[in-house]
Amino acid sequence: MRPAKVADEAVADALVSAFRRDGYAGAAIRDLCEATGLKSAxxxxxxxxxxxxMALAALAWAAGGFGEAVVSPLEAAGDPASRLRRSAAGLRRYYAGGRLACLLAVFAASEAPEPVRDGIAAALARWRDALTAVLAETGAGAPGDEAEDRIAAVHGSLVLARGTGSTAAFRRAVSRMEGLPP
Amino acid sequence: MRPAKVADEAVADALVSAFRRDGYAGAAIRDLCEATGLKSAxxxxxxxxxxxxMALAALAWAAGGFGEAVVSPLEAAGDPASRLRRSAAGLRRYYAGGRLACLLAVFAASEAPEPVRDGIAAALARWRDALTAVLAETGAGAPGDEAEDRIAAVHGSLVLARGTGSTAAFRRAVSRMEGLPP
DNA sequence: GTCTATAGGAAGATAGAC
DNA sequence: GTCTATCTTCCTATAGAC
Incomplete structure (x- = not known):
């Protein structure tokens, strides 16, 4: 096998960046070529x-990085408070403090083909389930609802960040994410 | 002036539907023709x-409908509790209980041209300012943050609805929207 | 595995008749 | 104001050499 000019990981990274910036339909093959440094063929x-x-590869790569940064800490050993804290730190890192859009949300917002949409639901479900389990350990009532609401707060704050340019709501949403339920 | 085959309002409605479903780049002129019943010329x-x-017209029309349903009740006379309640009712109606995506979020998510992005920020600011004013009347601390957080919760729940198919989070977010701050 | 070159079609946009 | 017909550009995807 001839050595690849660009490593698979670098290609996946570039695809994520391009799709996140332009959306599925908005990213032309030409753009993906420029981002990856490869010709279309x-x-x-x-x-x-x-x-x-290409979109599925980008989604898988993004979901993998997200799982490692945000979901794995929730599934790790330790007391709920510190798992929430480590996951929140992963959120700040993964979304660059709110400056980066979520590829899942971008694909979910519109126009991605069916197989891509299936991947979105799976990635969201994994996050919700892991967060639900941690919140249940804290003895919270309706941990599933609480998990969904915290996840929605993060995604909504990313929408605001993209719409208004301010990341303040993201920082608050993540802070609330790491707190124990009342 | 020759009478229009399709009224301006009907055209705007159709554009909103098409753009909301397919996104800016995903909606081809051909799609917009089918949606409006007009030929491209x-x-x-x-x-x-x-x-x-066309996107700006869709955005303006959507923002107008949203303002009437959700923002105007906040700016109307009356006690804060009932203004919040009427605005929340407008939210349920406007987003069809969470089944409809937000055109602002779809355009904000990616790939809309610069003038469209400017309109998004303006529409979000109007909502936030009106909500902030109502929350300030209730004596809440940091009403601006509270307003942003409630708006983020709604938008995040719409992202989840699109990603997972469930509107439960939307219903909870709207319920919280009409409650007085603690 | 990557390239140049290009097929084939769909995209955004326009001309000019009615 | 709407139409048919068309232009040009861009897009996705492929063929075949290296």
């Missing part, structure tokens, strides 16, 4: 089913 | 600067 060699495959 | 007659103008 090379991209199609790696992703034979075309743009949908 | 007729659309360009009404919107001489092309697709960007």
């Amino acid at each position: 090379s991209l199609y060699h790696r992703f034979p089913r075309g743009k949908t495959d | 007729s659309l360009y007659h009404r919107f001489p600067r092309g697709k960007t103008d």
Whole structure:
């Protein structure tokens, strides 16, 4: 096998950046070529089913990084408070303090093909389930609802950040994310 | 002036639906023609600067409907509790109980041209300011933050609804929206 | 595995008749 | 104000050499 000019991880990173900035339909193959440093024929060699495959690869890579930064700390050993704290730190890091949009939300917002939409639901479910389990350990009532509400607060704050330019709401949402339920 | 085949309001409504479903880049002129019932030359007659103008018209129409349903009740006379209640009712109606995505969020998520993005910030600011004023009347501390957080909760719940298909989080976010601050 | 070159079609936008 | 017809550009995807 001939060595790849660009490592798979670097390609995936570049695809995530491009799709996050322009959306699925807004990102043209030409843009993905510029982002990855590969010509279109090379991209199609790696992703034979075309743009949908490129979006799926980006989604998988983004979900993997998110899982490592945010979900894994929730699933790790330790007391609930410190697991929430480590997960919140992962959130700040992953979204660069609110300056980065969520690829899931961008794809969910519109126009992504069916297989991509399926991946979104799975990634959200994994986060919600892990957070629900931690909140249940704290003895919170309706931990599933509380988990969904905290996740919604984070996503909503990212919408505001993109709409208004201010990341203050994101910082508050993450702070609330690491607190124990009342 | 020759009578229009399709009323301006009907055209605006159709544009909102199409853009909300497919996003800015995902909605082709062809799709907008099917949605409005007009041929492309007729659309360009009404919107001489092309697709960007069509998106701006959709945004203005959506913001107008949102202002009437959600923001005006906040700015009306009456005690804070009933203004919040009427605004929350407008939210449920406007987003069809969480089943409809927010055009602002769809455009904000990605790929909308600069003039459209400016309109988004203005619409969000109007909502936030009106909500802040009502919350300040209730004597809440940091009413501006509280307003932003409530708005973020609604938008986040709409992201979840689109990603997971469940509108439960939206219903909770709106219920919290109409409550007085603690 | 990556490239140049290009097919084939859909995209945004316009001309000019009615 | 709306239409048919069309222009040009851009897009996704592929063929085939290296």
